[in-house]
Amino acid sequence: MLPLLCLALVLSTLHSSNALPNGAPTSVCDNMLPFHGGGIPALTTKTPFLITPQSSVIGSGQLLKIDIESFPANIVFKGYMIQARSADPPHNIVGRFENSDAAAIKLIDCEAAGDTATHTSTSPKQELTLEWTAPDNFVGDVIFNATIAQDYDKFWVGIPSEKVRVVASSSTVAPGQTTRRTPATTTTVPPYRPAQTSAPVASDPIYNGCGETKGCFGFPEGCVESGNCRAVTTITVLGNRYVFEMKAGHNRPAYVAVGLSNDAKMGDDSVIECVPEQGTVNAYASWTTVGPYGSTRLGVPQNIFSLVEKSHNDGTIYCKVERDAVSTVKGQKFDLVNEKFHLLLASGSSVESTNVNYHDIGRHVSGSPQSLAEVGPVQGSSKLLLRLHGAFMITAWIGTASLGILIARYFRQTWVGSQMCGKDQWFAWHRFLMVLTWALTVAGIVVIFVEIGGWSQVRNPHAILGIVTTVLCFLQPIGAFFRPHPGSSKRPIFNWLHWLGGNLAHVIAIVAIFFAVQLQKAELPDWMDFILVAFVAFHVLMHLLLSIGGCVSERRSSQRVTSFPMADMTPSRNSMSSSERKQDAAFSGFRKSMLFLYVLIVLGLVIALVVIVVLAPIETAYNNIKDQIMN
DSSP: OOOOOOOHHHHHTTSTTSSOTTOOOGGGTTTOOOOOTTOOOOOOSOOSEEEEESOSEEETTOEEEEEEEESSSSOOBSEEEEEEEESSTTOOBOSEEEOSOTTTOEEEOSSSTTOEEEOSOOOOBSOEEEEEEOOTTOOEEEEEEEEEEEETTEEEEEEEOOOEEEEOTTSOOOOOOOOOOOOOSSOOOOOOOOOOOSSOOOSSGGGTTBTTTBEEEEESTTHHHHTOOSEEEEEEEETTEEEEEEEEOTTOOSEEEEEEESSSSSSSOEEEEEEEETTEEEEEEEEEETTTTEEEOTTOOSOSEEEEEEEEETTEEEEEEEEOSEEEETTEEEETTTOOBEEEEEEESOBOSSSBOOOOSEEEEBSSOBOTTOOSOOOBOOOHHHHHHHHHHHIIIIIIHHHHHHHHHHOTTSSTTOEETTEEHHHHHHHHHHHHHHHHHHHHHHHHHHHHSSSOOOSSTHHHHHHHHHHHHHHHHHHHHTOOOTTSTTHHHHHHHHHHHHHHHHHHHHHHHHHHTTOTTTTOOTTHHHHHHHHHHHHHHHHHHHHHHHHHHHHHTTOOOOSSOOGGGSOOTTSSOHHHHTSOOTTHHHHHHHHHHHHHHHHHHHHHHHHHHHHOSHHHHHHHHHHHHHO
16 A cells, blocks of 8 residues: 555644644655544545546656646645655655645655655645656656645545556657546555554544644543543743643543642642534633632633644544743732643543533542642543542451341351350451451541542532431441340340441442542543442342351250341240250351351452452553563
């Protein structure tokens, strides 16, 4: 296949403020890939443009005219780039163009002087004739390949001409025109020689130059290196010009926004929003507020930036804005030259007439304030406390609490006569596990409040469910410390309240973990729900099996049969003989086997869930580890 002809500049010629309006640069000669900030894809529909050589045979060293025209006629174009390449491998660029019209043709040197022609301005053109000189001492077929831009986001790449035969200069060349042809349904391009680069280049051009010529910041963490961010912003400083690019395409966002903050927290921050509206993309300056959290454009000057480029294709928003180096918003001065800022990047699914709504698709904050002129990698804020919160709560409520409740309910008559720290085995283990649950829960709630710095503003029940769980968990050991003596008439009331509080806290905690998967800040995969459902199903199954085993055991011991065995809730000194208390209840081996199986499986689930939480987003972590191994 002949080369894909570069489009970088062609696209940027459609607005007077676009970059490179005077033709393609030599930097795009080799890779032939469109380079445009928004990553707008080339059209593959029927092109209205023709690349027509005025002769199908030419002698080496002779002149050939090539027409760029439309079919049907009078369709204008604004930018172009054209090369001639040999039809046979290695498909080198051959020949040279003549500067026959300095007002419309600019020559650039890709492999040799003048071997590529491009536009000089973005003025509309209906047709254009170029002159090309065949190379000396060359015999073979060549194909002219062009990129034509009709509008900013409407262009075709690799429009081919018919083959032109170059013969030896001594051969007789019959004059004549080539047969005109109608445009193809889709453009086809011959093979091309890929660019020689030292490292793989991200498919999306917005990542080109990250860490070298511009600073880049996106989420989830590590996505800039892989070139696959849900949302990304780049900052390029050119003298006193501060250029911000923003892009988001995950879950068809309604906006993407980047803010400058002094404290890495939402509130009193200057923000630029890119919002698709009525077939175009508009940019607005806005201000974040606290109590309640939100944003507004009211009272915010809209002249602190200019919109340079924009696009909205297939659900992906892109815009490039140039912000004033110094501006004042809501009485606060933002000096981009002399001050350092945290970057706030956000994307959401809904907007209002004067503001964007909650960033439910994602939000990320840079870890430390930095000068916008720095081109090194922009690191996100540490999520250590967030990960610790998740790990503590999962270990507490899926691990230790589940096991502690199971032991207290079904193992009172197991390991009879064996004690630990002066207490029956079941009680010693139950107390240890529930104290550990209490400690992990308290630690988890403390670190998340330190992380957030207040009450969560997320519209998700997770926070309130977590507080309810913590309160119930906190009351359990206090109640246990003041529990009545076993012989007291109030002991059954305590037993029921203690059982109810513990089980209610356990159920609410598991529900809260399910809701945590939906939190965009947690960055947990949706398939984590399946692991949680598997745990719930296994936990219920074990309760069912042990309950049945308890019923059979009580029947054998001629005790009262109940599908809900809670003998200790209404204790009776005469309910068991002293000999019965010295031996395990029937089927103790079965219970011990079930307990071993339960510990083994729950331990595996807890480890898996903690790993997912700590490495979240797990997909990005996996890709980073794989890349490290490959390298």
